[in-house]
Amino acid sequence: MHQVMEWNEDVSDAVKRELGSHQVCLMNVLGSPGAGKTSTIVELIARLRDKYRIGVIEGDITGTIDAETIDKLGLPVVQLDTDGACHIEAMSIQHILPHFNLDELDVLMVENIGNLVCPAEFNIGESFRLALLSIPEGDDKVEKYPLIFSTSDALALNKYDLKEYFGFDDARVERNAKAANPDISVFRVSSRTGEGLDELTAWVDGKIAAALGRA
């Protein structure tokens, strides 16, 4: 019996081993275009950079706008240009790792391609996944795209300050997310007002510490 996805799974395992041998853990950040992946990563970096040495991989179909944003923070960042592909595969991460000095990193944050479908299918050597869903996207998205939420360890409802304007039913989203994945943690955040970011940071911190065996 052979798993059809094994070509990616094998490489994902290899990436995880490689990172583990350097005491580095990888966080896979997923969500739609415009959900706030880059802004959230910037906020997490601001809160965690004194504790961990952080590197970033910015996945985009084309261009370097997000990588330039991270570059201004003075952290190692590599742009992964998928040249049209709708997701990152483990092989892409494997090819990019030599661009980092892994002995000088604790955490690699990977911003996946903005897409709620394809990135969910591909493990990329991550220790954990953070999914973002922003209020303007609508409260039916977990029902429409269950896989991405069933495979994520946490869901951050971003732009939460806009909740009232959009009539967003966060209880519905939380219920559906827990149905897709009973172990998922749900956070309500706004990278504009700062709401909820301390709680999200504490969760990410705990996941990193556990992955690095420092819990």
Added chain:
Amino acid sequence: MHELALTQSILHIVEEAVKGHEVQRVKEVRLKIGDYSGVVTESLTYYFGLLSRDTPAQDAVLKLEKLPILMTCRDCGWSGEINKHHIECPQCRGINLRLDQGREFYVESIEVE
């Protein structure tokens, strides 16, 4: 999803399996596919016909067996088949469910002559 790449992977599995054996041709490739896996079976069949040309799997029959989504309720103990568009325990209406089957996607067997 990515049925072209998935079909390439299936053919790779078949080629690896027949390598080193005296195989005239592959008669049948049997797949098991869970209803929660997101695989579009019509596309698999289409790509398989195209990509298998000039390989040992040319003219092989691709048999697709779909597996329903089975879950167990962690609250009331119910277990059975769940509709993927309505994930909820039919007995207690709870959502604390464990997936027992549905994400599968693998090559079950390859028949050759």
